[in-house]
Amino acid sequence: MMEILEGSHAVAEAVRLCRPQVVAAYPITPQTHIVEALASMVADCKLDAEYICVESEFSALSACLGASAAGSRVYSATTSQGLALMFEVCFNVAGMRQPIVMTIANRALGAPLNIWNDQQDSISLRDAGWLQFYAEDNQEATDLHFIAYRVAEDHRVLLPVMVCFDGFILTHTYEPVDIPSQEAIDAFLPPYKPVNILDAKNPMSLGMYATPDYYMEFRYEIDQAQKRAKEVFAEVGAEFAKQFGRDYSGLVEGYRLEDADMAFIAMGSICGTVREAIDEMRAEGKKVGLLKIRSFRPFPSEEIRAALSGVSKVAVLDKNISLGQKGAVALEVRDALYGSEIDVKGYILALGGRDVRQADIKAIAGLLEKGEGDQFFGLRTEVL
Amino acid sequence: MRELRIHGRGGQGSVTAAELIAVAAFEDGVYSQAFPAFGVERRGAPVQAFVRFNDEKIRLRSQVYEPDYIIVQDSSLIRDVDVFAGLKKGGIAIVNTERSIPAAVPEGVRLITIDATGIALEKLGVPITNTTLIGAFAAATGEIAPPAIRKALMRRFPGKLGEKNVAAAEYAYNLVKGEA
Incomplete structure (x- = not known):
């Protein structure tokens, strides 16, 4: 349904429709309204997810990594200094092939301290192995979340995604956005089917140590998955266009x-x-x-x-x-x-x-x- | 496309006014966009918020430099801020004041002064002028209509608080309409 709402709230609605099972995030301007809205949805039983309050962004993404490894669909959001604090975990998430979706409310990095928009934050993480999609308006920011989960969780990809939208310029702008129905999103985005999960009954390890004999092959595999993601993105985008009438199939x-x-x-x-x-x-x-x-x-x-x-x-x-x-x-x-x-x-x-x-x-x-x-x-x- | 710039002080609800005007315009079938001049606002500091109105999707993302309309929530701002900057010829300025304004109004601009603080104190019991000025804006510009204002206000402030704000907006609307 077409409604007029703040960009952050449109994204929060999109995340709710994706039915994440675990959300862990730390509030930071200009991302705050997204995670406030999600926390309210969990408290009001409008979103059946575990909302983990953490003490930093490092912990937020670490909690997401653990939850994803246990087989959950997981969400986080951050920006700027918060993303910088996640640097190490970002590489681990991609290296362990966890399909986490994280919104980046793009903001400049200090020093000097600046809360306003540019894209230095996500660009600085370009080599971490995450897919990165950039939205032009709040409709695209909303829709890219549905597409992001589909692409991330596709077994040809299994990589995390940053959905990037400009801090303040989009996050704090009210404009009309079509929010799809739960039924329509359920039909488009089925539940996450992990390949491997951490399970005490069937022990395995994840993200272990790789010697010079093996490390390079892990990096090669991620690079190959990135390349396969192009085709998957086009496929999923075309399917989205067919169902919702908005075409994002082009990279x-x-x-x-x-x-x-x-x-x-x-x-x-x-x-x-x-x-x-x-x-x-x-x-x-x-x-x-x-x-x-x-x-x-x-x-x-x-x-x-x-x-x-x-x-x-x-x-x-x-x-x-x-x-x-x-x-x-x-x-x-x-x-x-x-x-x-x-x-x-x-x-x-x-x-x-x-x-x-x-x-x-x-x-x-x-x-x-x-x-x-x-x-x-x-x-x-x-x-x- | 028409553009509105709202001048206020932190705490006066300028950003909320922009949001409510955009919501009311959307209710009337207009494509609207509202956003603040992003900052780390402190109570009392000068702030701005913007609204765009268009018949089709709005793509432009810059701030508003040549508005068709301005709303000034606090006339004491006029000494510190050039609130009329860029206001188009034929544009409309709505200023909250019970006196005359302490600056020359640019040629070709229609000035509407209203004692929004007095109205807000009477109707709401607090000197929060944003919803009163929305009513004055609607009457002066025709961009939004009273039923849409009511809908937007009741959605944002359900119950008694919404009713009081609707009363303030409608009072200002009728006052400005009567003078026009």
Whole structure:
């Protein structure tokens, strides 16, 4: 049913519909409203789950790992410093192949302390083995949770997923969202069927020590599962589209790219503002388009190559920076397009919540036309 | 697309006002979006919240810089904050004050002043002006209608508290309608 609600509450509703059996999380801005809502649902018997109150994010994800290893469907949510505190556990969850779904309410990392949005937090965990999906609006953030559990728990994948949506910009925004019925989600997302579980009656070990004779093969297996996740994501997305009429089957999604000379590449809520700017530039006769990246892990290199085949210039918008290098998305897009003639320029913007307007997107198009890029955009030079 | 910017002080319910206006607009079949100017708000500090109204899905995610409407919950803000910044020509400013406002109103802007604090004290018993100003906003702009306001308020504040807030909003609505 279509209703108007806060992004965090839409996500909490989505999580409830997924019927997680264990939720462990530690509140942190701007994720707090999600876990508050889930705690209320458990207290009010609207969600039949064990809600574990923990003293830190390290414990939150550790509790999730144990519960998942025991065969439960598990959920957590965090952001920024909280995700940083989970760093070690994140690698363990993927290494033990536990299909945990965790929402990331994307936020900048300190120091200096900053509670506002960028995507440095999840991007910094890109090598942990988790799949990472980014939502453009609250409908997509809601729907990606249903898809995330299906993909994570698929026996061809068995990897955890971060569903990333921009802190405040989406988490604290009220907008209309269609919340599916429980019956419809039950039909789409059956109960979790684990392959192996920790069971005292049938003892086995998990996440044990691997010597140099075996460790590399474990890493190889995770990489293979990431690659298989592409196909599974497309399959599950197509099935979701059939049932619910909203299509997320593409790891990337193009907008007005058909005859474009120039394309933006972006992830998350900024894509909406980019679409608005593209419509304005199109009206002025500029052939521009957008390629939105929905799945950052696995990274859609082939899909990007195919989508940009007719384009000559690309502006990659990064709400993160690999300090001493460039934005993470720009680097990976350049790798995907290696050997092509396409001119790829990166722009670091919106760090720590700096607002982005249509005029900024148009200004970046102007820089790209002049061949200027691989730079910060919107710096206040007067305070430097 | 039309845009509203609400100026208030932390604790005055500006974010709640934005939410309620968006909910009422949605009830009336309009696509709406409400969000705060995100911050670590303290009681008394200047805050802002925004609402967008559109006939189709809203994609834009930037803050509001050139509003069609502004609501000022506390006229003492006008000394500290340029509340009229970017307000469109032909725009509407709704200011809570019992006196004249301490600043020049930009040309082409329709100013509506209302003693929302007095109305809130009478109808609610507390100087929380957000729901009163929602009524004034509805009357001045036509973006939302009283039945939708009632629905939004009763959903947010079920029971007696909701009824009191509806009374405050409707009183302000009729007052501003009468003056128009």
